[in-house]
Amino acid sequence: MSPGSSSDGFLHGRGPARYPGEDTRATSQKELSGWYAYAFAAETYVICAIGSFIPILLETLARENGVLLSDRTTPCGTSDTKNKADGQCIVYVLGVEINTASLAMYTFSCSVLLQALLVVSISSAADHGDSRKKLLLTFAWIGSFSVMAYIFVGKNTYILGALLAIISNASFGASFVLLNSFLPLLVRYHPEVLASQTVQTPDFGQSELETQSMTGSRTEEDAAVGDVDDSTTALLGANAPHGHALVRKATHEELTSVELQLSTQISSKGIGTGYIAGLFLQCVAIAILIAMKNTTWSQRVVLFLVGAWWATFTIPAAWWLRPRPGPPMPINESGKGARAWLSYTLTAWKSLFKTVRLARRLRDIMLYLAAWFLLSDAVATTSSTAILFAKTQLHMKPWALGMINVISTTFGVVGAFGWGFISRKFGLKPHQTILVCIALFELIPLYGLLGYLPFVKKWEVIGLQQPWEMYPLAAVYGLVLGGLSSFCRSLYGELIPPGSEAAFYALYAITDKGSSIFGPAIVGAIIDESGDIRPAFWFLAALVGLPAPLIWSVNVERGKREGAKLAEVIEGFESQQPREVGSETESEDRPILSAHDDEEDEDRHDRTRRY
Numbered sequence: 001m002s003p004g005s006s007s008d009g010f011l012h013g014r015g016p017a018r019y020p021g022e023d024t025r026a027t028s029q030k031e032l033s034g035w036y037a038y039a040f041a042a043e044t045y046v047i048c049a050i051g052s053f054i055p056i057l058l059e060t061l062a063r064e065n066g067v068l069l070s071d072r073t074t075p076c077g078t079s080d081t082k083n084k085a086d087g088q089c090i091v092y093v094l095g096v097e098i099n100t101a102s103l104a105m106y107t108f109s110c111s112v113l114l115q116a117l118l119v120v121s122i123s124s125a126a127d128h129g130d131s132r133k134k135l136l137l138t139f140a141w142i143g144s145f146s147v148m149a150y151i152f153v154g155k156n157t158y159i160l161g162a163l164l165a166i167i168s169n170a171s172f173g174a175s176f177v178l179l180n181s182f183l184p185l186l187v188r189y190h191p192e193v194l195a196s197q198t199v200q201t202p203d204f205g206q207s208e209l210e211t212q213s214m215t216g217s218r219t220e221e222d223a224a225v226g227d228v229d230d231s232t233t234a235l236l237g238a239n240a241p242h243g244h245a246l247v248r249k250a251t252h253e254e255l256t257s258v259e260l261q262l263s264t265q266i267s268s269k270g271i272g273t274g275y276i277a278g279l280f281l282q283c284v285a286i287a288i289l290i291a292m293k294n295t296t297w298s299q300r301v302v303l304f305l306v307g308a309w310w311a312t313f314t315i316p317a318a319w320w321l322r323p324r325p326g327p328p329m330p331i332n333e334s335g336k337g338a339r340a341w342l343s344y345t346l347t348a349w350k351s352l353f354k355t356v357r358l359a360r361r362l363r364d365i366m367l368y369l370a371a372w373f374l375l376s377d378a379v380a381t382t383s384s385t386a387i388l389f390a391k392t393q394l395h396m397k398p399w400a401l402g403m404i405n406v407i408s409t410t411f412g413v414v415g416a417f418g419w420g421f422i423s424r425k426f427g428l429k430p431h432q433t434i435l436v437c438i439a440l441f442e443l444i445p446l447y448g449l450l451g452y453l454p455f456v457k458k459w460e461v462i463g464l465q466q467p468w469e470m471y472p473l474a475a476v477y478g479l480v481l482g483g484l485s486s487f488c489r490s491l492y493g494e495l496i497p498p499g500s501e502a503a504f505y506a507l508y509a510i511t512d513k514g515s516s517i518f519g520p521a522i523v524g525a526i527i528d529e530s531g532d533i534r535p536a537f538w539f540l541a542a543l544v545g546l547p548a549p550l551i552w553s554v555n556v557e558r559g560k561r562e563g564a565k566l567a568e569v570i571e572g573f574e575s576q577q578p579r580e581v582g583s584e585t586e587s588e589d590r591p592i593l594s595a596h597d598d599e600e601d602e603d604r605h606d607r608t609r610r611y
């Protein structure tokens with residue numbers, strides 16, 4: 001844009017700050033580079049560490065300390081050599097006897113549990129005051145140095161390796177939620193969005209703009225529900241300014257089109273940047289493993305390199321990313337030191353529970369979240385199970401296991417862009433595309449179960465009996481994951497009540513993180529019971545297939561309509577569809593709004609009792 005452009009004044013921000021310390025400066029290219037830099041730094045952890053070499057190293061170290069189940073005295077052989085006489089290998093962890101392959105699964109479940117608790121607890125602190133960037137960097141340093149510390153983990157300290165996995169994965173998850181919370185702010189203050197708003201604002205005499213008092217006109221009901229969004233402001237929504245504000249009665253398309261397109265563009269670049277970094281570092285890691293003869297020491301060197309990469313490229317993010325402070329906490333909820341953090345944590349959990357209470361009144365949101373709970377668990381569990389199966393059952397070398405991730409990540413990029421083309425080519429709706437992805441995903445555990453068929457066993461190929469079979473399955477997994485990542489989030493976005501994006505996306509993130517606690521733990525229990533990983537494919541087949549009927553039951557139009565009606569109460573939005581007295585639409589709306597009123601009456605009663 002030229003210096004003399006009419007919109008130049010708006011490229012510096014959105015005018016007066018709505019609260020002390022608000023940064024309304026326009027998003028700069030350097031700030032965007034800082035956001036991309038952290039994706040470039042941290043995505044390598046997912047691809048190269050927790051998704052590849054950490055479970056491999058944990059199984060190897062546990063096996064070095066394990067004994068055969070048959071006599072509980074004979075040391076186990078290495079899992080990358082084919083010796084069926086070795087039998088099941090067990091290790092004692094805190095006095096509990098578990099299969100060596102289960103250690104990584106239980107560790108992953110514990111790390112995801114801690115991650116979910118962290119994500120909820122820090123959300124309020126991150127969205128109020130100037131803590132967002134500080135917390136992001138804190139978790140980045142903790143996570144990266146935890147991964148580098150694997151250089152000190154040996155045979156006698158394998159429990160330390162499990163502890164480092166829990167700390168690093170929880171830190172990564174928390175830091176990425178914080179990074180994602182910057183995205184709506186980068187979009188909101190982007191020059192393109194600011195210029196678009198300037199151009200699209202009509203003349204006041206002919207517009208549908210109305211002036212609302214934002215200080216004294218909020219009802220007690222609105223305030224109670226508004227708390228849901230206030231604690232997650234930076235995730236998407238904007239707090240109401242003090243004084244008077246102009247509120248557009250916009251259509252759904254007007255509210256989302258420009259910002260959604262820009263958000264998708266920035267998010268895609270971030271994902272692509274992270275994948276490029278992960279692929280490059282994974283190739284370097286494979287080269288190191290081959291050069292160092294696939295020893296345990298070489299795996300520790302690779303993990304040290306991953307942690308160093310994470311820490312090094314976090315530095316540009318620390319330099320270039322602006323803090324973008326959120327609004328201060330309400331006076332009656334603020335404090336100093338430990339008291340302030342306790343207040344932040346309690347506020348975050350209250351916000352989550354309020355959002356759940358709202359979500360349960362929206363049937364399509366609940367159907368979708370139930371499906372996503374199962375589907376996200378299936379994605380995480382399949383990945384970790386496949387790596388351990390390839391190592392312990394197919395006896396693949398670490399460098400060959402690394403190639404599985406290279407292939408799946410490469411096809412993940414293809415899927416992220418390719419499924420959009422496929423859906424347009426065949427006129428598929430988002431939920432139909434997701435169902436196609438689920439159908440392809442189901443082929444992975446079913447293919448593994450072919451190994452039980454007697455005539456397939458005789459072939460000694462097909463049904464995951466040969467190491468090379470992992471590679472085409474990795475391609476299918478990556479292709480499916482790319483499609484699910486792209487379409488699941490967009491479908492959910494269509495169902496969210498307008499103006500409540502922050503709270504409902506926080507619920508989406510918690511569902512995603514929390515579900516992955518169960519799958520790995522169940523697979524670990526199956527391995528302990530059977531002494532083999534292949535029976536876990538029965539569980540994975542059910543876990544992948546169960547979300548399909550739930551996704552099929554989601555009615556997007558009904559969900560959007562119900563969300564719009566609930567939004568009338570929450571934020572004062574007006575429905576795009578006119579309601580007629582006695583109409584079917586009105587009768588469907590009443591339970592939603594009346595249920596909401598009942599819950600708010602209950603909240604007011606609770607507050608009255610307290611005072």
